[in-house]
Amino acid sequence: MREFEYVRAGEIGQAVAAVSADPAASYLAGGTTQLDLMKDGVLAPDRLVDITRLPLGGITRDGDVLRVGALTTMEELAADPTVAGRLPFLREALLLGASVQLRNMATIGGNLLQRTRCRYFRDPAVPACNKRRRGSGCAAVQGVARMHAILGASEHCIALHASDMAVPLMALDAVVHLRGPDGERSIPLTEFYRIPGDTPDVENVLRHGELITAVEIPLLAPDARSTYLKVRDRVSYEFALTSAAVAVRLDGGVIGEARVALGGVGTIPWRAPEAEQVLRGAPASPEVFAAAAEAAIADPFTVPGTAFKVELAKRTLVRALRTVAGGAS
Numbered sequence: 001m002r003e004f005e006y007v008r009a010g011e012i013g014q015a016v017a018a019v020s021a022d023p024a025a026s027y028l029a030g031g032t033t034q035l036d037l038m039k040d041g042v043l044a045p046d047r048l049v050d051i052t053r054l055p056l057g058g059i060t061r062d063g064d065v066l067r068v069g070a071l072t073t074m075e076e077l078a079a080d081p082t083v084a085g086r087l088p089f090l091r092e093a094l095l096l097g098a099s100v101q102l103r104n105m106a107t108i109g110g111n112l113l114q115r116t117r118c119r120y121f122r123d124p125a126v127p128a129c130n131k132r133r134r135g136s137g138c139a140a141v142q143g144v145a146r147m148h149a150i151l152g153a154s155e156h157c158i159a160l161h162a163s164d165m166a167v168p169l170m171a172l173d174a175v176v177h178l179r180g181p182d183g184e185r186s187i188p189l190t191e192f193y194r195i196p197g198d199t200p201d202v203e204n205v206l207r208h209g210e211l212i213t214a215v216e217i218p219l220l221a222p223d224a225r226s227t228y229l230k231v232r233d234r235v236s237y238e239f240a241l242t243s244a245a246v247a248v249r250l251d252g253g254v255i256g257e258a259r260v261a262l263g264g265v266g267t268i269p270w271r272a273p274e275a276e277q278v279l280r281g282a283p284a285s286p287e288v289f290a291a292a293a294e295a296a297i298a299d300p301f302t303v304p305g306t307a308f309k310v311e312l313a314k315r316t317l318v319r320a321l322r323t324v325a326g327g328a329s
Contacts, residue, residue, distance in 0.1 A: 057071040074108065111166065113206075117147060150302050157200035229244050230264075246260055255283070279321075
């Protein structure tokens, strides 16, 4: 790791000014991913601005919306009673991510911004990585790609977004609040991430110096049923091969409302509006679930290492739908 300047910010405006004024500066929160990437030589900021002392933690409720400070840890959010009662699939996703030690360090804002686990991105000795250096190619397309994406992917990049938490947040239409040198703005999470296209190095809509301050999460209806199903190689401390976040409301065996998002398959946390459209107003039946899965995984981009994910993702979604529909009359 090369030398860098460390600055501890005392207030939000000071932090924003310090990063905005220096193109080579970055924020530091939990650091559970950033410091690893610095040690590996993937990231090399000249200045780290520590924001961990800023008043950006805590969880408050206003009606049917939770406001979660960006420095709230994953473990704190999972332990919140409102999350347990009204957002059970979010709690499941939080507890299925990482380890207890990491969840007590990793922040909500940092989790949304976590970088891909692509081995080629994380190894500077590999010259071909469009995410590290635009135009250099994508080594993963021709390499070992079991943990890579099939949705939003192309020959330019198949790097996977590995967050569990972001998957139900996409399904919930969460909103990200930002503060930057030009003031404050709010972005729906469904518009926050960018599909790689031919600019895989641009991962989201953040401008340099902008800081995530909070995330607003709409609560599910009291009678909604939800689940987060994560399929992985090991029972714990492992990233998803595929996952599905599903929430539905049922009325006499008919699906009145449906929210669906997928993990482990997308270059971004993947909302599946086509699947939701199939489900709404339809009976909670195996045939409808299968049709929704087909709609969700339409037009995948696969390489030999990821082709298995097409069927696995469909089965994961069908199983999640069967779980939430259990007991429907």
